[in-house]
Amino acid sequence: MKLEYEVVPLHTKHRFTIARAGHTERYAVWVRLSEEDGPSGWGEADPSPYYGETADTVRAALEGCRRVLEVARDPFALQEIEAACLADLGGAASARAAIISALYDLMGKRLGAPVHRLLGLDPSRAPWTSFTIGIDESEVVRQKVREAVVDEFPILKVKVGTDLDEEILSIVREEAPDVRLRVDANTVWNPKQAVSRIEALESFELEFVEQPVAAHDIDGLRFVRERSPVPIIADESCVRATDIPRLVGAVDGINIKLAKCGGISEALRMIHTARSHSLSVMLGCMVETSLGIAAAAQLAPLVDYADLDGAALLADDPFSGISIARGRVHLSAEPGLGVFRR
Template structure:
């Protein structure tokens, strides 16, 4: 058996500038990987690197030839553990780059068997939770408008980015525009522990579901302080990168938030989910601003999750790839009519 692999960089403008407490993004630079077997069947995966974790599209492109050489050396798309071990042996860091290859190979393996990836894993698509839709930081009127637009599009779960002196005003604006929506907030490490506890009090009054990463990941005792005193459940994102981080956060949060681009691959993502469950945590899967080349793979994990935040492709003005239908927040795995992850060129 032989495999051929290739990659390309894609730049995708966002529908609206996307701002969090660390900065503003107007376009997403992803790298798409394609792995083809000797019969001409192709698996697709995507990397959405984050500079917060030391990756850029340039670093992904720099290591990708070595990663794809490793895939071709293994040669069998069903040897998923061997391939991911080889990828880590070749490039220890660069998790988004490794993840793109992992997704492509999983996509190809499931396609060769003629089943959706969630079916290969034995998952029930009816167990998938709804995904939230993220409202980025903006002026208050614009935040209100974006929340109203999201509700009109059918989204019933909204996530609000916070980390400003206007946090209360922004939450009130969203609640005004979406009185019946489930709300979650994400501070992206912007608060102090005492500030987070104070804000959780009035967030609870506004029927917010939980608060994500209230304090910097470099302050684990601060996270514990918030967890022990907060009126809301606490989700750990930046504090939880791979499965190895789960034991350290188990007594500091209620929810582990994994992202494929942090874990480095689908096998590690599933290990992180299992580790979180073993430690009594609930589980969420988030994303970067990503093409469906990778979001479709994350959606396959949905039946294993308590919460989903997989709106990355919905934030794009145009995506060269189509995937699972998430347009109104429903993760419609049961409607998937293609084997693999369901990712495909948008023009098909």
Template sequence: MNLDWSVSELTLREPFRISRSVMTARTAVEVILTHNGIEGRGEVVTSVYYGLNEEKVVAQLADLRPTLPETPEALLAALPATSLAPGVRAAVDAAAHDLIARHRGVPVHTLLGRPEWTDVPTAYTIGITTPEQATHTAATLVAQGFTVLKVKAGTEDPADDVLRLKAVRAAAPDARILLDPNGAWTPEQAVRLLDTLADLALDAVEQPILPGTPDRLAWVTERSPIPVIADEDAATLTDVRNLAGAVHGINIKLAKCGGIQAAKEIIEAATTANLDIMLGCLVASSLGIAPAVHLTGHARWVDLDGHLLLAHDPWTGIDGKDGVLRLTETPGLGVTRP
């Protein structure tokens, strides 16, 4: 089995602002596994938050190449014991699943025990912006067919967040709305603001406070009129088990947990703990988003819009432009270059 990779730049359609940063582009590394003349692909994107730059990704892939097992199945078995960063491991994991599914002539979701797959609505994320721009964006998205919207929060003045949320609700009265402050609020602020927003009928709030104090997150959950989802606090299997009873749900990102294989273990643990599942993502191409799409049958909330934020997506195959993710049912991940 051979391992190769290529590097490209992904440019966003417009600057994307959250509480801790503004993003205009990110680098993508395409991972290619070849076995018996068939290729499997995955993608890892750079991330300041996760400490992943191009040099680190390429160095880890170069270290992995001489130690590759002979088959993709053996590679999947060996991956959990490697020292690869979760994002790199997720890309290799995706390429291995893509390769195995292509060998067997089935979509990845069939490989995962879900032969039937249903089209699923995805959220579209509205970044931190003015209420006027948020109104325009929400109205445009609803007209395109989106029924789920996510709104970023975490400005210096929380009153701005409230105005933005109210503007989106007015423009999208029937939409399911998710709120994501990316850990920008104190516990006391979170309780106060979530109480203020209760009449907007929000579906859930993600990680309202900084990660690292799950007891304080549980304190917020007890007092919140809106369901609380742990994101940054739910990175590993151990994290999720420890969150039982502390939150209503968890956000699984393959780049955070290490790929499809790790996500399946987390889904099982979350189900046992009566935690609902959100599937989230980083900004990436359809190649990078597709692995999570094959897991959407497990999720209450689907936020897989990273490819929709790009000026140009170099891959196609999961749709989403009208707010609905669809798979082509071709073998593997189901994505191709247009």
């Protein structure tokens, strides 16, 4: 198969700030694998600097895989390709995710079936997805919540972890009294502070709290969970399937992202590992185009919570074929990932 890729800047509609950092520009890398005289499979890498990835590390990781991919003649040899690339890819999870997505896209196109059908999944079973409200000034928050209300998102996920939490959540409840509300502290609290902050925010009727404490602090997560009136979900503490067993008892569920774990195959391993430990499963994303979201969304029927708004945060989404309407992800019935470059 022939490997091609392209680094593209992604622009968000609004500046998007979380407790850890704020960005206005990010990069995605579009990967295309094509067979001679055959269809092309597309995948997207959405590198996160928090996990040590940039467009340059993705590029280097893809070059490291070039030979394995160019020798491979068959996208159905996915397990073999993944194993061969693993040694070269190391921690380059988003690069790996892009390759795996492109292979699945290609398999679906070869068979004339959407990826969710190859996986035996019914897209109507996907949960509603939330829309994320970043940390911002009151009037910006109010405007974003109003936009989400107009778009009929039934669930909002609000970034917390600053002195503005109560003010932001009050605005959200004023503008959207009936939405389901989740919060994400992105690692910034210490365990005792997390317990008191969650108690202080509980009156806003929270569905769950994502990653209240530092990623490495599993005992801290356990401390918070034992005292928290709302469920605790691990995001930064849970990168891949091997992280799950030590989180048992410390959290109520985990958040899976393709760009964090390394793609559809690892995400499937994570879902099954979490289920075997009676943990709930959330499917999240980075800021991504519809190409990246489409790959994650294929797995949505398997999870309890979805947070697949990455493309909805973009000012310009170059791919079509998947849409979110009223918080519902609509997957395409077209073969593969079912997305097309506009």
